[in-house]
Structures are given as structure tokens and as C-alpha cells.
Amino acid sequence: SYELTQPPSVSVSPGQTARITCSGDALPKQYGYWYQQKPGQAPVMLIYKYIERPSGIPERFSGSTSGTTVTLIISGVQAEDEADYYCQSSDSSGAYVVFGGGTRLTVL
């Protein structure tokens, strides 16, 4: 079955830039999305269609794409950004939705 691969953890100091990658063979064909999940809360969509940001999401969150990898970029990381981040896409047929394994962002 199709998989999306994320690093288990990323650590950054406040004010620095965090980059979280997500790799999958179908990503050039299927859109990539990003969600943030804080403990005890439901996920929140941060980025859609690779690079678009929903209203209400701070500008420090952005997305990029290159080949089979999509990246979530958090500029000027704040303590409140400490959370789990999940990428999401579909398999090459578009029939099945897949989530990456998640990345725990630690703000040092």
C-alpha cells in the first residue's frame, strides 16, 4: 500500500526556521496537504494544494514542493508551534487517502 514518509522528529530554537519533509512517489501527481495537531485536540489544516494557506493560518506557515517531496516551512518558530505535524495526500489513482506518520516538532 502507498506510504508517505516523514521524519519522526524535528527540533528548532525559537525564531529559527523549521522544515518538515514528506516523501511519496505519487506526490508529483496528487496534491499534498499539511495538518497541525496539538495534544488532546483535533487536527487543523495548515496548507492545502501544496502551497495554499487557509484563512486564519499565520503567514509563518508555508509549503513547497519538489518532485516526490513536499515540505512544510515554519518561519520564525514560536513556542506555540510545538505540536505534531502530518502530511496527507492520495495514492496515484486518487482513490485512497493516506497520512504520513507524523513529525513531532520540538521548540527548544
Place this chain on the structure above:
Amino acid sequence: QVQLVQSGAEVKMPGASVKVSCKASGYTFTTYPITWVRQAPGQGLEWMGWISPYNGNIKSGERFQGRVTMTTDTSTSTAFMEMRSLTSDDTAVYYCARVLGWDHFDYWGQGTLVTVSS
């Protein structure tokens, strides 16, 4: 404002079934599919499937085909997810969410904890 409100926590015996509800408000229920996603304790998100309240079309994840039934009641703007033959591996928080573009999710319910234990 768009809201999805789910039913309360459940405790079930192994082999039993559970039915979780998700009541939508703040938008036209039949316009957008509803998806179900679960999260086992300390684990990641797992997509289960989605259902269109408009025409009843369903797509289930391969792991859940034959064991999960998704339905909707358009008269009450409520979606339901029923899972049968529960095992301890099904202990998880179950989320419903509204689907955009058939492949991503903008509004989420608060989650329903289902605990399977003897």
C-alpha cells in the same frame, strides 16, 4: 459557523460493535462528503473512508472494507460510522471531518474515544 459535534466516549467488549455519530451544522450538509479518521493512543492518523451525504457514495480504506459501515441521515445532518467485531487494536479516538475536493479535510469534529476492553 461550521461545526461537527460527535457523540460521547464509548467502552466496548471485544467482539462488540460501536456506532459513532457526527452532527453537522453551519453549512448545507449534502454539499460536502464526510470522512472518518482514527488515531490510536500515541499513534498517527489513519484514514478510514468517506461518504457523500448527497448520493450515498462511499469509499472505504482497504483495512476497513467489510467491517465498517458509514451512513448519513440528511434529515438531521448527521453522519454515522459503525464498526463491528471490535478488538483491542480498535481502541482509538475516532474523528469525523468535512471533505473538500474529495481529498482533504477542513473542519473536524472533537473526536470520540472508543475503548475496547474486557
